Amino acid sequence: MKKRTLVKIQPYVWLLPSVILMVTMILIPIISVFKISFSEVGRSGIVRGLNGVQNYLEIFEEPVFWHTLQNTIIWTVVVVGVSTVFGFVLAMVLNQEFHGRKFVRAVVIFPWATALVIQSVIWKYIINADYGSLNVLLKKIGLIDAFVNWTKTAGSMFAWECWVGIFVTFPFVTFCVLSGLQSIDIALYESAAVDGANFWQKLFKITLPLVAPSLTVSTVLNIIYVFNSFPIVWTISKGAPADQTHTLVTYLYQLSFTDGKGGHAAAVSVIGFVILAICASIYMILSLRGEEES
Amino acid sequence: MKKKVLSVFLAAAMVASLAVGCGNSGGGDSDSGSGESGGDSSEGVTLDVIISQYGNYTQDWWKEFEKTFEEANEGIDLNIEIVSWNDIYSVVNTRISSNEQPDILNISGFADYVLDDLLMPAEDYVSSDLKANFIPSFWESNEMDGTVWALPILASCRSLFCNVDLLKEAGIENPPATWDEVLTACKAVKDKFGSEIVPWGLDISTDEGQAAFSYYTWNFGGGYVDNSGEWALNSEENVKAVEYIKSLIDEGYCNSAPFTDTRYPLQDAFSAGTLAMMIGPMNMVAADSEVNYVAADLPGEKTALGVCDQLMVFKDEEAGDARTEAITKFFDAFYECETYSNYMVYEGFLPATQDSSDNLAANAEKYTVGGSDATGDSEYFKTFCAVLPNCKFYPMQKAEWMDVRNGVIDVEQQVCNGTIGAKEALDKLQDSVAK
Structure with a gap:
């Protein structure tokens, strides 16, 4: 009886360290952030007491918040969307037999494997108008006569940040899709060829349905990664000019650590949390429904 | 199924990270009381000091100062921490929110701490000689509602x-x-x-x-x-x-x-x-x-911008006179003409005290710049120290x-x-x- 009880509780004992870790490192800080978002926080970090939804109301009154929210949606959709399309096409290419394929695959992983801050700093120097290598290169090959200011407006600055986001994100999609492509039985394509299917028919009837699970995983994970991404925007522009290039994460960082508005930062954090929780819930529902259907 | 459960779990964990990321900016209770420093005079006093990092060699200078000060003041234990400018505000705010503020802080700006009733007035721990030694415009620049709350540490x-x-x-x-x-x-x-x-x-x-x-x-x-x-x-x-x-x-x-x-x-x-x-x-x-x-x-208009950082003292209601005495000794030792002049040349800034301004305008070559063999330049100090009282802050x-x-x-x-x-x-x- 005693032995049976021990066997019964053993899995929970093994799980306990992980549970403790998750509660202390994730759950308690989340609860703390929720509490702070409903509190008045002084610039010196002192929590002066609950103030209801005041922080949220003040945040909603700020035009910068709404612009930042809009930026965040554009940032996430553009970076994830373009990375997914580009990564998918590249995976199709890398799935073909050609000389030097292994080398190309190794090179493709670099942008993803390098630290985001390093990538961002490099790109910041590449596009700098006064001494950036892009201008130097274009001038040397005669495409421009004078140096071009690539980040003159907030829009152009944000577009460059999106490009850097795409550059560091597409390798992940490529390798997710590539793993899906490699698991497709070649006999399916051979049968389709015998039946007279063209490239597009094979793509839409065989390839896409079979790599859909890989694409779903990479897309959902990328939505979360990209939505939460901090280093690119912060390193390149810090939200400048005039807070026009912020995403929610850089905005809340600025509120908290530059402006000394801890309560507002916590409120923005909670809003971002809710948005992502909704996205993740949709994914979970779709994922579990797909599992039931299969 | 297992993979899907795993990916769902991972997704949830990463979503959570957004909220967790902001978690260290507040929290704790709202008491503005003391940290663990201070203490009974019979057992000695420990002073927690946070100093901003002005250069690559700031740590070395303060290590030497700590050693010299502790040798000269038995019973006072200095615990000096050098923090970079990038981190200092979040470090201090986190310490305050967890009720572990330092005794002495070197930072730029003090109004927020005054509003939260965290600071001691400067006159409570500055000796009359030292007060008279500060260049008046510097001393007055730290006044808020008729009280001086911080000491100028250096200027440029x-x-x-x-x-x-x-x-x-x-x-x-x-x-x-x-x-x-x-x-x-x-x-x-x-x-x-x-x-x-x-x-x-x-x-x-x-x-x-x-x-x-x-x-x-x-x-x-x-x-x-x-x-x-x-x-x-x-x-x-x-x-x-x-x-x-x-x-x-x-x-x-x-x-x-x-x-x-x-x-x-x-x-x-x-x-x-x-x-x-x-x-x-x-x-x-x-x-x-x-x-x-x-x-x-x-x-x-030929008006120069003067930048002046401060040293301030946090309240500690439980600590007795021994702490205040130790803090007074700390400032007397730091602003002592030779020591302070040495630090100004070491970090490449201008002094906020009259005797050091005079000393450096004549003898800056006696002191070396941090991390190099170069010495100070009296002419340089003479020129800029003369400009400094007319700077706006x-x-x-x-x-x-x-x-x-x-x-x-x-x-x-x-x-x-x-x-x-x-x-x-x-x-x-x-x-x-x-x-």
Whole structure:
């Protein structure tokens, strides 16, 4: 009886360290952030007491918040969307037999494997108008006569940040899709060829349905990664000019650590949390429904 | 199924990370009481001190100071922590929110701590001799509601730096003395060198955009406050100054990314000879630079910006007189003429005390610069120490300062980006501050 009880509780004992870790490192800080978002926080970090939804109301009154929210949606959709399309096409290419394929695959992983801050700093120097290598290169090959200011407006600055986001994100999609492509039985394509299917028919009837699970995983994970991404925007522009290039994460960082508005930062954090929780819930529902259907 | 459960779990964990990321910015209870420092005089006193990192060798100097001080003051244990400027505000705020504030803090700005009733008045721990020794303008710059809350630790002032050779080649003989002459000089440099040389360095980034606002508004006759000390951000002079900044950008006289370029790459460009003019701190030119330069008065009203960081003492209601005595001894030892002069040369700043100013103006060569064999330059201290009492400082003693600081940077960026006019932007800022 005693032995049976021990066997019964053993899995929970093994799980306990992980549970403790998750509660202390994730759950308690989340609860703390929720509490702070409903509190008045002084610039010196002192929590002066609950103030209801005041922080949220003040945040909603700020035009910068709404612009930042809009930026965040554009940032996430553009970076994830373009990375997914580009990564998918590249995976199709890398799935073909050609000389030097292994080398190309190794090179493709670099942008993803390098630290985001390093990538961002490099790109910041590449596009700098006064001494950036892009201008130097274009001038040397005669495409421009004078140096071009690539980040003159907030829009152009944000577009460059999106490009850097795409550059560091597409390798992940490529390798997710590539793993899906490699698991497709070649006999399916051979049968389709015998039946007279063209490239597009094979793509839409065989390839896409079979790599859909890989694409779903990479897309959902990328939505979360990209939505939460901090280093690119912060390193390149810090939200400048005039807070026009912020995403929610850089905005809340600025509120908290530059402006000394801890309560507002916590409120923005909670809003971002809710948005992502909704996205993740949709994914979970779709994922579990797909599992039931299969 | 297992994989899906795993991916769902991972997704949930990463979503959670967004909220967790902000978790260290607050929390704890609202007591503004003491940390664990202080203590019974019979068992000795421990002072927790946080010092800002001014250079690569700050730690070494303070280590030596700690050793010397502890040897001379038995029973007082100094616990000195050097924190970089990038982290110091979040480190201090986290410490305060967890009720572990230091006894002594070196930082820039004190009004927020005063508003939260965290600081001790300076007169409670400064000896009368030391008080008399501070240069009056520095001592008074830390006054809020009639009480001095912090001590000036060091200062620097900003000048207009001009590359003499580049200006001469462009046909400009003297540094510009008016804002119109600045435009003339910029045009001459641009016409002569094209895109190879940037005529004018401008930093209106979130890093130090408030400094740019000060340079231009003060020297157009405006500023942050009026004669009665009330906020006057939308004065006519300020509007002109901000429009002038925009014109510098529109004419193509500035570095291409003034919204994100901090003064550090600009200083590097000036030291490398690719930037003709910029306003910067007195120690901005690299030691190995071969640029032939001159540091001139700012154009217009010739008002220099003085930057002054502070030392302040946090309250500890439970600690007794022993703690206050230890703190007084700490400041007496730090501001002692030889020690303080040594630190000023070591870090490359200007002193806030009268005896050190006199000493360095005559004997700076006695002291060495941190991390090198170079010695101080008496002539340099003589020149800049004479300018310092006339410098203007940020109105840090006003409770709204941080909002104003961030607000003027926003104004500069919005106006220069063309999203709003200077008058409208400054009116909005004035309204929001006056609310």
